[in-house]
Amino acid sequence: MPLTDAKVRSLKSRDKDYKVGDFDGLFVLVKASGSLSWRFKYRFLGKEKLMVFGDYPAVSLARARTLRDDARVQLSAGNDPNALKQAAKRAQLAQASETFGALADSFLRKARAENLAASTLSKTVWLLDMAKADLGKMPICEITAPIIMVTLRKLEARGTYETAKRLRSKIGAVFRFAVASGAADTDPTYALKDALISPKSKPRAAIINAHRLGQLLRTIDGYNGQATTRHALQLLVIVAQRPGELRQARWAEFDLVKAIWTIPAERMKMRRPHVLPLPPQAINILKNQHFLTGNGDFVFPALTTSKRCLSENTLNMALRRMDFGADEMTSHGFRATFSTLANESGLWNPDAIERHIAHVDKNAIRGIYSRGEYWEERVRMARWWADNLNKIKSEMD
Incomplete structure (x- = not known):
């Protein structure tokens, strides 16, 4: 005889657990502790199996029958309802761990x-x-x-x-x-993608006026702070590379005899090695720096330890101390200074200029046909740029 809510509520515990059936395999297990637990007995592939639906009254009689009916539908489709339940539980636990x-x-x-x-x-x-x-x-x-x-x-x-x-x-x-x-x-x-406020493009500050550039160059030469910082700024003006690439430079990357600097791919923004020709002015700066740090790994180590390179803010802070504000010049701005003045000179192939500062053409097809290193032209351009800086510096005295 099917159970009723009144019948279920009236069930009392005994010395041992016992079962009271409903129908179609559903029964309630009355435990010696007094708790009531809904169970569903079924056969799958010839074997008797058991599902637990939960305790009464948290799971009502009506809910227990619904769960039983759902399980029977799964059985009729050829599935083991208990296996499906466990799989769903595992998936839920996996989702909870995949934060x-x-x-x-x-x-x-x-x-x-x-x-x-x-x-x-x-x-x-x-x-x-x-x-x-x-x-x-x-x-x-x-x-x-x-x-x-x-x-x-x-x-x-x-x-x-x-x-x-x-x-x-x-x-x-x-x-x-x-x-x-x-x-x-x-x-x-x-x-x-289109829901955020678009930031206004603001190029990094860079000096491109020859008179003001000359003032900056002379101020750097006269900088009375750490010699390593002064040398780093002097070299950065000449090589026009990203500040991080210079700060993290290691002596093993330089061949002062062949006058080249090979920056490894892992330090380059575009993950490609970059070889740079060094004019005599750059070689002289590196030789002076070698007296200070040549026994270590980094060319420009931190001021407090040789195990790290100069910090990201050291060069910019030096510019600030020289009274060149962030709205006028940044260490990254030396690239723009070089690019602007080199292009304005009309002496050099724009592709050679871009290759020199390790810019990669965003046009994929154009990039295929612009892979030449322009090496000979870049060697001449590097020397021209260093000589031109000396000229700008001297003419503004």
């Missing part, structure tokens, strides 16, 4: 294995740490575009629009990594 933070950490391990530049890794860690503060403990499959937008709006509220844009990109990279590993289905950041 954004865990996937972000895996993404970072992949990035480190790819030998990305230290500065690139540092920025990636910094951005993902911001994301993990809000999203880290959430299962990645539960994170939606509006949830991500809340995090990005915090940055926009502070006016850091470029950081918000970069953070969206990095979160998207983690999601694409998660999609590839099966932890997520889509990248929700794609829907946010």
Whole structure:
């Protein structure tokens, strides 16, 4: 006879557990402790099996019958309902462990294995740490575009629009990594592409006026701070490379006899090695610096330890102490100074200038036909640039 709610409520415990049946395999197990547990007995592939639906009254009689009926539908389709239940539970547990933070950490391990530049890794860690503060403990499959937008709006509220844009990109990279590993289905950041405030493009400050450049060059030569900082700035003006590439330079990269500097791929932005011709002025600066740091690894070590290179802010702070503000000149701006004046001279192939400062043509087809190193022209151009700097410096006295 089928059970009723009143019948179930009236069941009392005994010295031993006992069963009271409903119908179609459903029964309630009355335990000696007094608790009531719904069970479903069925046969699958000739074997008797048992499913547990939960305790009464948390699981009512009506709910227990619904669960029983669902299980019977699965049986009729040739499936073991208990196996399906356990698989769903495992999937749920897996999803709970696949948090954004865990996937972000895996993404970072992949990035480190790819030998990305230290500065690139540092920025990636910094951005993902911001994301993990809000999203880290959430299962990645539960994170939606509006949830991500809340995090990005915090940055926009502070006016850091470029950081918000970069953070969206990095979160998207983690999601694409998660999609590839099966932890997520889509990248929700794609829907946010046009939702953020676009930062106004602001080029790095650079001096391109010859008179003011001459003042800067003379001020650098007279800088009374650390000699290593002075030499780094003097060399940066001549070679016109990225400050990070110069700061992290090692003596093993220089051949002062052949007058070349080979920057390894792992330190280059485009992950390609870059060979630079060195004019005599650059060789002289390096020889002077060699007296100071030639016994170590770094050409321009930190002021407090030879185990690290100059810090990212050292060169810019030196410019500030020389009264050249951030709105007028930055250490990265020497590249723009070289590029502008070299192009304005009309003496050099624009492709040779771009190759010299390690710019890669964004036009893929054009890039295929512009792979020449322009080496001979770059050697002449490097000497012209160093001589021209001396001329600018002397003519402005």
